[in-house]
Amino acid sequence: MEVMILGRKEIEKVLEMPKVIKGVEEVYKLKAAGKTVVWPLVSYDFEEKKAVMDIRSGCVFGENLHGLKMLNNFPLNVQNGLPPFNGMLMIFDSETGIPLGVMDASYITCMRTGAAGAIGAKTLARADSETLFILGAGKQAAYQIKASLILMPQIKKVYIADVINSENAVHLAEEFEKSMDYVHCRFEAVGNLEKAVGESDVIITVTPSRSPVIKKEWIKPGTHFSCIGADMEGKEEIDPKIFAGARIYADDKAQCIKVGEMEIPLRDGYISEQDICGEIGQVLAGQIKGRESQEEITIFDATGLALLDLVTGKCAIELAREKGLGIKADI
Amino acid sequence: MEVMILGRKEIEKVLEMPKVIKGVEEVYKLKAAGKTVVWPLVSYDFEEKKAVMDIRSGCVFGENLHGLKMLNNFPLNVQNGLPPFNGMLMIFDSETGIPLGVMDASYITCMRTGAAGAIGAKTLARADSETLFILGAGKQAAYQIKASLILMPQIKKVYIADVINSENAVHLAEEFEKSMDYVHCRFEAVGNLEKAVGESDVIITVTPSRSPVIKKEWIKPGTHFSCIGADMEGKEEIDPKIFAGARIYADDKAQCIKVGEMEIPLRDGYISEQDICGEIGQVLAGQIKGRESQEEITIFDATGLALLDLVTGKCAIELAREKGLGIKADI
Numbered sequence: 001m002e003v004m005i006l007g008r009k010e011i012e013k014v015l016e017m018p019k020v021i022k023g024v025e026e027v028y029k030l031k032a033a034g035k036t037v038v039w040p041l042v043s044y045d046f047e048e049k050k051a052v053m054d055i056r057s058g059c060v061f062g063e064n065l066h067g068l069k070m071l072n073n074f075p076l077n078v079q080n081g082l083p084p085f086n087g088m089l090m091i092f093d094s095e096t097g098i099p100l101g102v103m104d105a106s107y108i109t110c111m112r113t114g115a116a117g118a119i120g121a122k123t124l125a126r127a128d129s130e131t132l133f134i135l136g137a138g139k140q141a142a143y144q145i146k147a148s149l150i151l152m153p154q155i156k157k158v159y160i161a162d163v164i165n166s167e168n169a170v171h172l173a174e175e176f177e178k179s180m181d182y183v184h185c186r187f188e189a190v191g192n193l194e195k196a197v198g199e200s201d202v203i204i205t206v207t208p209s210r211s212p213v214i215k216k217e218w219i220k221p222g223t224h225f226s227c228i229g230a231d232m233e234g235k236e237e238i239d240p241k242i243f244a245g246a247r248i249y250a251d252d253k254a255q256c257i258k259v260g261e262m263e264i265p266l267r268d269g270y271i272s273e274q275d276i277c278g279e280i281g282q283v284l285a286g287q288i289k290g291r292e293s294q295e296e297i298t299i300f301d302a303t304g305l306a307l308l309d310l311v312t313g314k315c316a317i318e319l320a321r322e323k324g325l326g327i328k329a330d331i
Numbered sequence: 332m333e334v335m336i337l338g339r340k341e342i343e344k345v346l347e348m349p350k351v352i353k354g355v356e357e358v359y360k361l362k363a364a365g366k367t368v369v370w371p372l373v374s375y376d377f378e379e380k381k382a383v384m385d386i387r388s389g390c391v392f393g394e395n396l397h398g399l400k401m402l403n404n405f406p407l408n409v410q411n412g413l414p415p416f417n418g419m420l421m422i423f424d425s426e427t428g429i430p431l432g433v434m435d436a437s438y439i440t441c442m443r444t445g446a447a448g449a450i451g452a453k454t455l456a457r458a459d460s461e462t463l464f465i466l467g468a469g470k471q472a473a474y475q476i477k478a479s480l481i482l483m484p485q486i487k488k489v490y491i492a493d494v495i496n497s498e499n500a501v502h503l504a505e506e507f508e509k510s511m512d513y514v515h516c517r518f519e520a521v522g523n524l525e526k527a528v529g530e531s532d533v534i535i536t537v538t539p540s541r542s543p544v545i546k547k548e549w550i551k552p553g554t555h556f557s558c559i560g561a562d563m564e565g566k567e568e569i570d571p572k573i574f575a576g577a578r579i580y581a582d583d584k585a586q587c588i589k590v591g592e593m594e595i596p597l598r599d600g601y602i603s604e605q606d607i608c609g610e611i612g613q614v615l616a617g618q619i620k621g622r623e624s625q626e627e628i629t630i631f632d633a634t635g636l637a638l639l640d641l642v643t644g645k646c647a648i649e650l651a652r653e654k655g656l657g658i659k660a661d662i
Contacts (some may be wrong), residue, residue: 001417005336005433007662040372042388044397051428055388055399057373066375066385070399070421072428082427086332088662090401090421097382097403098527102421102433102660131658200366327660331338331419331435 004317005327006103014319015312016112017147023311024115028251028281030062036191036307037061038252049076056306059094065310069105089105089313099331101317105309108316109244112308113206114143116251117226120300121202122151123283124290125224129201133159135214135237136207136229137168137189142175143229144204149182154201158187159196163213166191194218204231205237205261216241219293227261231303240265246297247290248276249283252305336658337434340604341359345650346442347642348478353444354642359612363394367638368392369583380407387637388426396645398422400637402437420644430662434649436640439647443639445474447582448557451631452533453482454614455580455621456555460532464490466545466568467538468499468520473506475535475559480513483533489518490527494544498520506545525549536560536568548570550624558592562634571596577628578621579607580614583636589591591632 030036036058043054056192057068069089077084087089087105092098119131132148132155134141149155162169169189176187191262196239197203197218204226207213216239226245229237243265250256257266265271280300282288291298320326356513361367367389374385388399400420419434419513423429451632452460463486480486483634493500500520507518521527528534528549537555538544547570556577560568574596581587584607588597596602611619611631614621620631651657 001414005658005660005662007660037375039461040371042370042373042386044368044370044390044429046425049426051396053423053428055370055373055386057386059375066384068399068401070423072423072430074428077427077429080427082429083332085539085549088421088429088430088433090419092384092403095380096408097377097384097405097409098408098413099417099419100404102419120378135460152580170488194591237497277610329336329338329658329660330340 001098001331002328003099003236003331004100004101004320005329006316006320008104008107010320010325011104011107011316013108014323014325017111017115017150017318019109019315020312021119021147021150023286024112024130024308027060027307027311029120029121029285030060032279032281032285032287033306035062038305038307049074049140051075058307058310060307060310061094063314064093064095065091065312065314066094069309071105089309091310091313091317101313103313103316106307108312110140110143112312113140113304114147116302117144117204117228118147118151120226120249120280120302121148121204121224123203123280124298124300125202126150126222126291126294129224130155131157131159131200132201133196133200135203135205137159137162137172138206140228141172142208144206145176148202148204149185151246156185158185159190159200160187161190161193161196162282163279200253207237208235209237210234212236212239214238219297223297225299227299228303230259230261230263232259233263236264237261240268240270243271244295246299247292248299248301249280250276250280251280251302253279255303256301260303262301332429332662333659334430334662335431335432335651336660337647337651338439339435341651341656342435342438342647345654346448346647348437348442348481350646351462351643352446352450352478352481354424354646355443355639355643356450356615356648358391358636358638358642360616361391362638364514365611367636368391369636370404374421380405381407382577389641391638391641392425394642394645395424395426396422397425400640403553417639420640422641422644423487431478431616432644434644434647439640439643441471441474443508444559444635445478446558447633447639448535449473449478449482451557451611451633452479452481452535452555452579454611455629455631457534457553458521459623460555462488462490462531463484464527464531464534466534466536468493469537471537471559472503475537477506479535480516483654487516489516490521490531491518492521492524492527493595500643524573538568539566540568541565543567543570554628556630561592561594562590563590564594567595568592571599571601573605573628574602577630578623579630579632580608580609580611582611584610586634587632591634593632604624
């Protein structure tokens with residue numbers, strides 16, 4: 001059997017954000033139509049090493065795909081000059097079980113997560129949104145910005161803040177300012193969170209925070225949040241009070257309740273499960289309503305789905321094949 | 332990161348049974364020493380296709396390994412001229428989380444299963460055993476025979492039977508008869524199971540049977556069984572009455588109770604859990620006793636462990652590296 005092997009370099013060469021966005025939207029809609037299955041998560045703590053591995057797997061019937069992503073997070077590796085993180089993706093044809101490809105998962109994860117945050121914003125933010133605030137200037141931030149500016153070309157200003165390392169925000173804003181791709185938009189690193197949040201229509205949070213950074217009193221009516229950073233128990237980026245009275249959507253409701261940004265507001269009684277409107281795919285599929293007024297707060301809580309990686313990985317395989325990239329291994 | 336990619340052809344070229352046996356014995360002993368972890372099984376039935384996929388994963392601390400095996404069994408593929416079965420193995424260094432290799436799992440599974448059956452026989456059969464009976468002449472049979480003849484060079488006769496397709500048994504016996512590697516041993520395909528079983532010291536069962544094939548009244552005192560075929564609920568190869576009074580060992584006790592040959596004897600009350608002596612690794616490590624007399628019946632119930640694949644896969648990577656085989660992919 002011929003299996004396509006793709007490294008990060010090849011994937012970076014072929015994968016384009018518009019195609020990733022299309023794939024992620026499609027998976028969300030297929031999920032709403034009951035045409036996807038998420039298989040049980042396997043995870044393990046290597047306690048001595050403070051390391052974690054997890055295996056996420058599932059099936060996207062509408063795309064004839066199944067497979068898995070295995071992530072290894074070994075933070076102490078940096079002490080030995082080794083990469084602290086790696087991910088591998090294996091994709092199979094769910095009609096025949098035949099393997100299609102094995103590839104690096106790191107770039108795919110970044111791209112599909114960027115697409116997810118932006119799809120949430122495009123779907124739920126006010127159509128006249130012009131100012132985007134990005135909290136967290138780590139490796140995810142650029143993907144969130146790029147995908148958002150594709151889906152919301154009316155955005156004129158992007159604020160970037162990083163409370164852990166403000167240099168990162170400055171650097172990222174400069175990079176985007178310099179780019180010829182975004183001449184109609186201004187990028188600004190900010191230290192005064194309150195002011196920037198108060199001026200923003202769309203806020204995307206991509207930090208590893210474990211306590212709220214953005215306060216309820218800072219935000220203006222009609223703000224949309226895409227909460228991307230919280231994907232484990234105890235993670236939290238925004239004031240849980242923001243959830244009270246907001247229209248709340250999940251990428252996967254059960255998973256968000258357990259490990260998403262909504263975990264703590266639910267636990268602490270700011271909201272109950274009945275306050276969750278549904279999943280983003282249901283909005284995209286027209287099954288449920290999204291935003292209903294210019295004033296309400298909307299929240300998209302995204303914890304990540306391996307299904308998104310599978311579809312994005314399949315897209316990478318197809319593009320690599322067209323361009324003659326990757327290794328075709330006879331396995 | 333450089334990851335070794337190995338196809339079945341490369342693995343067939345490098346993997347030798349004596350090394351596989353050594354690795355499997357080592358894993359069994361590490362398991363007995365508490366230096367292995369089996370992570371939860373993920374499996375899924377593609378009902379329309381009568382297909383199954385499963386993901387088995389775990390960690391062998393003693394060998395600094397972790398990883399997973401993903402199997403796809405799509406029997407209807409044969410109608411379309413496609414392979415009905417495939418398996419992929421991913422192996423990581425458990426000290427750093429860094430991927431070591433991705434490879435075909437089919438040949439590795441055959442080799443380590445052959446080693447397992449033979450290790451059970453060598454460890455538990457009478458030392459003066461001269462006659463081996465193999466029930467089932469499918470693709471697993473040759474590996475069971477090869478490994479057994481390495482570990483028990485005193486074997487002089489091998490009977491082979493296949494109740495579904497007797498031609499397979501005839502063909503397999505002929506192949507071994509022709510081979511110059513086994514000049515001191517005779518191989519014979521048999522149709523009369525009762526007679527052959529009655530003459531045999533060691534019986535290895537490798538069929539997909541769901542009802543007992545070998546009857547208690549056929550066997551002679553002191554016979555050893557390595558039961559390899561039963562690895563799913565409802566599978567059964569030998570008379571459950573054989574279990575009553577026998578010394579019974581498992582590869583993984585919990586798994587054998589659930590899906591091994593001992594499942595039905597336990598369920599139907601021929602034995603209780605207290606009758607299970609322990610795991611084969613405990614015998615190999617000297618923690619518990621194996622056979623205690625020439626007359627007793629011993630049974631090794633092997634359901635298969637992904638841990639065996641990981642260690643065998645690592646062995647294949649090392650041998651391929653030595654011989655300059657395989658693809659080194661930059662992932």
